[in-house]
Amino acid sequence: xxxxxxxxxxxxxxxxxxxxxxxxxxxxxxxVLDAGGxxxxxxxxxxxxxxxxxxxxxxxxxxxxxxxxxxxxxxxAAALPxxxxxxxxxxxxxMIPVPGGVLVRNGAGEVIGAIxxxxxxxxxxxxxxxxxxxxxxxxxxxxxx
Amino acid sequence: xxxxxxxxxxxxxxxxxxxxxxxxxxxxxxxVLDAGGxxxxxxxxxxxxxxxxxxxxxxxxxxxxxxxxxxxxxxxAAALPxxxxxxxxxxxxxMIPVPGGVLVRNGAGEVIGAIxxxxxxxxxxxxxxxxxxxxxxxxxxxxxx
Amino acid sequence: xxxxxxxxxxxxxxxxxxxxxxxxxxxxxxxVLDAGGxxxxxxxxxxxxxxxxxxxxxxxxxxxxxxxxxxxxxxxAAALPxxxxxxxxxxxxxMIPVPGGVLVRNGAGEVIGAIxxxxxxxxxxxxxxxxxxxxxxxxxxxxxx
Amino acid sequence: xxxxxxxxxxxxxxxxxxxxxxxxxxxxxxxVLDAGGxxxxxxxxxxxxxxxxxxxxxxxxxxxxxxxxxxxxxxxAAALPxxxxxxxxxxxxxMIPVPGGVLVRNGAGEVIGAIxxxxxxxxxxxxxxxxxxxxxxxxxxxxxx
Numbered sequence: 001x002x003x004x005x006x007x008x009x010x011x012x013x014x015x016x017x018x019x020x021x022x023x024x025x026x027x028x029x030x031x032v033l034d035a036g037g038x039x040x041x042x043x044x045x046x047x048x049x050x051x052x053x054x055x056x057x058x059x060x061x062x063x064x065x066x067x068x069x070x071x072x073x074x075x076x077a078a079a080l081p082x083x084x085x086x087x088x089x090x091x092x093x094x095m096i097p098v099p100g101g102v103l104v105r106n107g108a109g110e111v112i113g114a115i116x117x118x119x120x121x122x123x124x125x126x127x128x129x130x131x132x133x134x135x136x137x138x139x140x141x142x143x144x145x
Numbered sequence: 146x147x148x149x150x151x152x153x154x155x156x157x158x159x160x161x162x163x164x165x166x167x168x169x170x171x172x173x174x175x176x177v178l179d180a181g182g183x184x185x186x187x188x189x190x191x192x193x194x195x196x197x198x199x200x201x202x203x204x205x206x207x208x209x210x211x212x213x214x215x216x217x218x219x220x221x222a223a224a225l226p227x228x229x230x231x232x233x234x235x236x237x238x239x240m241i242p243v244p245g246g247v248l249v250r251n252g253a254g255e256v257i258g259a260i261x262x263x264x265x266x267x268x269x270x271x272x273x274x275x276x277x278x279x280x281x282x283x284x285x286x287x288x289x290x
Numbered sequence: 291x292x293x294x295x296x297x298x299x300x301x302x303x304x305x306x307x308x309x310x311x312x313x314x315x316x317x318x319x320x321x322v323l324d325a326g327g328x329x330x331x332x333x334x335x336x337x338x339x340x341x342x343x344x345x346x347x348x349x350x351x352x353x354x355x356x357x358x359x360x361x362x363x364x365x366x367a368a369a370l371p372x373x374x375x376x377x378x379x380x381x382x383x384x385m386i387p388v389p390g391g392v393l394v395r396n397g398a399g400e401v402i403g404a405i406x407x408x409x410x411x412x413x414x415x416x417x418x419x420x421x422x423x424x425x426x427x428x429x430x431x432x433x434x435x
Numbered sequence: 436x437x438x439x440x441x442x443x444x445x446x447x448x449x450x451x452x453x454x455x456x457x458x459x460x461x462x463x464x465x466x467v468l469d470a471g472g473x474x475x476x477x478x479x480x481x482x483x484x485x486x487x488x489x490x491x492x493x494x495x496x497x498x499x500x501x502x503x504x505x506x507x508x509x510x511x512a513a514a515l516p517x518x519x520x521x522x523x524x525x526x527x528x529x530m531i532p533v534p535g536g537v538l539v540r541n542g543a544g545e546v547i548g549a550i551x552x553x554x555x556x557x558x559x560x561x562x563x564x565x566x567x568x569x570x571x572x573x574x575x576x577x578x579x580x
Contacts (some may be wrong), residue, residue, distance in 0.1 A: 005481045026212075034481065039488040042477040046440045046469065049212030050182050053474040054235050077227050085230060093235035098228055147437050150336050179336065181471015184343040187332040191295045191324065198329040316502075339502030340472050344525050367517050375520060383525035388518055 001106045001138070004032070004113040008136045009040035012104075012115055016132030017043060020120070028119035028128065031056040032104075035112050037064045045119070052118045054093075059101030059125075060116030061094040067111070069143025070101035070126065100125030103141035104133050112138070146251045146283070149177070149258040153281045154185035157249075157260055161277030162188060165265070173264035173273065176201040177249075180257050182209050190264070197263045199238075204246030204270075205261030206239040212256070214288025215246035215271065245270030248286035249278050257283070291396045291428070294322070294403040298426045299330035302394075302405055306422030307333060310410070318409035318418065321346040322394075325402050327354045335409070342408045344383075349391030349415075350406030351384040357401070359433025360391035360416065390415030393431035394423050402428070436541045436573070439467070439548040443571045444475035447539075447550055451567030452478060455555070463554035463563065466491040467539075470547050472499050480554070487553045489528075494536030494560075495551030496529040502546070504578025505536035505561065535560030538576035539568050547573070 001008075009032040020028045027045035029052035034040050037060075044053055063069055066087075068076070077084040077097035088095040099122040104113040115132055117125040126142055133140035146153075154177040165173045172190035174197035179185050182205075189198055208214055211232075213221070222229040222242035233240040244267040249258040260277055262270040271287055278285035291298075299322040310318045317335035319342035324330050327350075334343055353359055356377075358366070367374040367387035378385040389412040394403040405422055407415040416432055423430035436443075444467040455463045462480035464487035469475050472495075479488055498504055501522075503511070512519040512532035523530040534557040539548040550567055552560040561577055568575035 003481065006478055009481075010478065036485065038479070038485050039477055040479050040481060042474055043441055043445065044473070044475050046438065046444075046475060049210055050206075050471070050473050051210035051232070051236060055232070058231075058235050081227055084227065088231050088234040093231070093237070096228070096231050096235065148336065151333055154336075155333065179471065181340070181469065181473065183334070183340050183471065184332055185334050185336060187329055188296055188300065189328070189330050191293065191299075191330060195326065195328050339500055340496075341500035341522070341526060345522070348521075348525050371517055374517065378521050378524045383521070383527070386518070386521050386525065388521075 001112065004034050004040060004104065006040055009113070011136045012132035013041045013043050015135030016115065016117060016128040017045065019128040019131040023124065025120040025124050028117055029053050029056040030132065031060050031116045033057070033060045033064060033114050037061050040113070048119050055096060055118035056116040058094045058096040058116065059098065059118065060114040062096050063101040063103050064114045065091060065095065069103055069141045070097065071099045072143030073097035073101070074099060098122045099142065100129060102126065102129040102133060105139040105141050107139065146257065149179050149185060149249065151185055154258070156281045157277035158186045158188050160280030161260065161262060161273040162190065164273040164276040168269065170265040170269050173262055174198050174201040175277065176205050176261045178202070178205045178209060178259050182206050193264050200241060200263035201261040203239045203241040203261065204243065204263065205259040207241050208246040208248050209256070209259045210236060210240065214248055214286045215242065216244045217288030218242035218246070219244060243267045244287065245274060247271065247274040247278060250284040250286050252284065291402065294324050294330060294394065296330055299403070301426045302422035303331045303333050305425030306405065306407060306418040307335065309418040309421040313414065315410040315414050318407055319343050319346040320422065321350050321406045323347070323350045323354060323404050327351050330403070338409050345386060345408035346406040348384045348386040348406065349388065349408065350404040352386050353391040353393050354404045355381060355385065359393055359431045360387065361389045362433030363387035363391070364389060388412045389432065390419060392416065392419040392423060395429040395431050397429065436547065439469050439475060439539065441475055444548070446571045447567035448476045448478050450570030451550065451552060451563040452480065454563040454566040458559065460555040460559050463552055464488050464491040465567065466495050466551045468492070468495045468499060468549050472496050475548070483554050490531060490553035491551040493529045493531040493551065494533065494553065495549040497531050498536040498538050499546070499549045500526060500530065504538055504576045505532065506534045507578030508532035508536070509534060533557045534577065535564060537561065537564040537568060540574040540576050542574065
């Protein structure tokens with residue numbers, strides 16, 4: 001597996017949304033990007049608020065942009081706030097350094113895409129993102145612990 | 146009532162402005178958006194300053210974007226300043242996390258729009274927004290207390 | 291009358307919308323700007339399509355920006371397409387050189403604001419705009435004939 | 436049916452993609468927006484080129500923005516090129532006046548969303564979009580014939 005397919009991306013999205021329903025979370029939006037940062041699949045539950053697609057896609061773009069999962073980005077943003085403000089401008093707003101953005105790696109450890117989720121708390125968003133990646137037999141890199 | 150009409154939106158705007166005059170507040174701007182974040186009605190008192198339309202519309206767009214009233218957004222922004230800086234960039238500036246943005250719900254609790262007011266203190270702006278929603282027999286969700 | 295008031299702007303908007311209903315036009319959006327190009331009043335009939343507020347405001351901003359009514363702007367855009375393409379970029383998109391943007395003049399001929407309408411054909415939009423200005427006992431300058 | 440659900444949006448996307456495979460078309464991207472212009476579901480076949488998500492979403496946003504299907508938009512753009520250049524700037528690029536953007540109407544004729552497809556010829560994109568809407572038992576408005 002060198003390249004993420006739509007089939008696997010769709011499976012990740014559906015598994016993540018199912019996890020959200022199982023946990024009775026707030027309405028979610030889930031986005032999966034390929035390794036080039038381009039959307040493969042996105043679903044927004046119809047009661048989710050309006051910015052959720054941008055936030056979900058932005059979380060996924062952020063982890064691809066910097067090469068770390070969202071949890072690590074949140075630590076770095078706390079340590080280097082001015083740098084992350086600058087990155088946010090540089091990225092046209094696509095720098096959302098919070099948990100819920102997760103790199104997708106293959107068995108060899110290569111980055112083949114990313115998943116981003118928004119709608120509930122960042123911790124819960126991340127939990128569903130990890131479930132989605134595992135459901136596709138791929139390796140989540142959330143930047144944890 | 147599943148969809149906000151211009152008639153109801155206009156009534157909200159006029160009631161909110163009348164409340165501002167009754168309280169002798171600073172000149173106000175009031176904006177009402179539909180559930181998709183698109184303007185239905187906006188009025189700016191002629192002595193209000195120049196950015197008031199953008200701030201009023203931005204407050205209304207913010208509560209629709211995140212699904213919480215402005216008072217709750219202000220609490221979250223105080224707790225998570227870096228995240229809200231990032232959201233502001235992501236939303237092209239339409240993230241104004243202060244009181245005065247109020248979700249408009251129907252009797253079934255569904256979000257059917259939002260009202261945003263700017264011109265006086267945030268607390269007074271919010272007071273007029275709530276008066277406007279109640280005046281149309283709809284349910285304000287300011288994110289209070 | 292040196293400065294447009296909210297009261298007069300609201301009257302223009304309501305008269306223009308009433309004219310649209312009288313003529314059974316498509317759903318309209320009407321925007322009135324003051325002489326500085328800042329919104330005083332805007333109403334969008336709830337079935338009007340989503341870009342109508344931007345187009346209506348943009349038509350009004352265009353006539354204030356260049357100092358000619360929309361009908362004259364449309365003639366100039368036809369004669370000078372490259373210049374108007376450049377103006378559109380310069381104005382961040384707020385250059386819509388078609389009928390339906392009308393300067394509002396006082397009895398002394400001074401520009402005190404502008405009205406823009408979008409929703410039906412440009413000719414019908416302009417007809418309602420002129421009706422709105424006349425209804426407030428002010429002088430429309432559509433850039434006609 | 437007053438509001439598009441994620442379930443119906445997903446069904447539209449999957450039906451449209453299946454039609455593309457049945458016809459052996461180029462790789463496609465399909466986007467479904469709600470009535471407010473916000474993404475509900477998007478899928479891009481992994482071999483589709485990089486701008487396809489923006490084009491598909493932009494086609495859907497265009498028909499919601501103006502209230503006409505893409506085929507009618509293409510006729511209007513041919514007749515009024517300067518106006519559509521201006522609209523493109525005003526809409527930040529989200530004005531793609533070609534077939535392949537289709538309004539989604541309910542049985543009462545109300546617009547409840549839009550679908551946009553990009554990847555093959557505009558005619559083939561539109562054919563798949565119509566198939567997607569019909570597959571969800573909703574009414575496509577492509578702006579045809």
